[in-house]
Amino acid sequence: MRTLCAVVLVFEAIVIGLMIPIAINLEGMDPALAGGVWGGIAIAALVLSGLQKYTxxxxxxxxxxxxxxxxxxxxxxxxLVPIVFVSLWVTGVILGRKVDVQKAAHAAYAEATEGSESSAPGETAGATGGARSA
Structure with a gap:
């Protein structure tokens, strides 16, 4: 889940950064204000993408x-732009949780089959140094 969310945040940071010239040219917003608002959010998105391993x-x-x-x-x-990214974020969380559950089930299965393969039936270590018993 965290990997998908980190990827969404990286792409979102790029799009957020592109909001700065849009706000300046279309709305006539002060460049310092536009840079402060969306530049700060974009930097926060990049930082959070690298820290997604923490809850x-x-x-x-x-x-x-x-x-x-x-x-x-x-x-x-x-x-509309953030609505798309919020949708991607929610999708990443939902699909990421499903993947995490499947990974945990696969790891549990692999651990269970690994443990059963190491002690094959009919093979025991005897007192004479590992001879097979029939």
């Missing part, structure tokens, strides 16, 4: 999704 960073990713969604209302016509 708190995953929850911070949810907060970043909300921040991107609410900040998009400052520029007309752009709220």
């Amino acid at each position: 708190w960073a995953h929850y911070a990713g949810w907060a970043l999704q909300a921040a991107f969604l609410f900040s998009s209302f400052l520029v007309a016509g752009t709220p």
